Amino acid sequence: MRFSYIVTFCLLLVASCTVQKQNTLPPVYGKIWEMQYISGIRIAFDGLYPDRKPYIAFDKDAGMVSGNTGCNGYSAPFTLHADSISFGEPGPSTLMYCGEGEKTFLDMMQRVNRYAIDSAGNLELLMNEVMIMRFSPQGNTENQQK
Numbered sequence: 315m316r317f318s319y320i321v322t323f324c325l326l327l328v329a330s331c332t333v334q335k336q337n338t339l340p341p342v343y344g345k346i347w348e349m350q351y352i353s354g355i356r357i358a359f360d361g362l363y364p365d366r367k368p369y370i371a372f373d374k375d376a377g378m379v380s381g382n383t384g385c386n387g388y389s390a391p392f393t394l395h396a397d398s399i400s401f402g403e404p405g406p407s408t409l410m411y412c413g414e415g416e417k418t419f420l421d422m423m424q425r426v427n428r429y430a431i432d433s434a435g436n437l438e439l440l441m442n443e444v445m446i447m448r449f450s451p452q453g454n455t456e457n458q459q460k
Contacts, residue, residue, distance in 0.1 A: 340394060342372045342429065346381075347437050347449035354446065355418050362415035370449065383419045385412030390423070399429045399439070422446050 349368040352359065363384040370381035372392065379401065380389040386409070391402035401423045426447070428440040439447040 341431050342394070342437060343374050344454055345451045346371045346453050348452045349384075349419075349447060350436070350450050351448040352418060352422060352446065353444075354422065355414070357414060362413065362418060365412070368415070368419050369452065383416040385416045386410055388420075394429075397428055397430060400427060 347370050349363070349370075352362070355362065366382065366384050368382055368384040368388075370379050370388070372379050372394075377391055377393075378389055379392045380387070382388060388404055390404040393400050393402075404420060404423075422439075425441045426439040427442065430438045430440065430445075432438055432448075435451060437449040437451070438445045439449070
């Protein structure tokens with residue numbers, strides 16, 4: 315009899331943990347993410363983005379990511395499943411030229427196929443196993459406008 319209570323308790327515990335995980339949104343939502351690193355370019359990061367760093371925010375309901383490329387506004391559809399992510403073609407934006415930073419950002423976004431959150435809470439966008447961009451959280455989308 316006691317053994318059945320223990321087994322029942324363990325099954326309920328496992329089931330409750332499974333339900334909790336299913337209701338948890340991926341940690342990318344509700345934050346504004348500012349770029350801290352981009353790979354693959356020989357120009358220094360500060361040279362690519364001298365006035366403004368790129369940032370992104372994910373809108374789960376619309377299925378869109380939006381932000382700034384360091385020069386112009388940016389929005390694109392995205393798909394997120396487990397640890398995989400992909401970005402569609404960006405929508406129309408202003409056409410101000412601000413150097414090579416914007417082209418580099420947009421090219422890298424098309425290469426991304428995975429994401430991870432590191433131990434410091436930064437968003438890493440990956441191409442397979444290689445991190446190609448890193449973003450740090452800058453605030454919540456509900457109460458901060460950039």
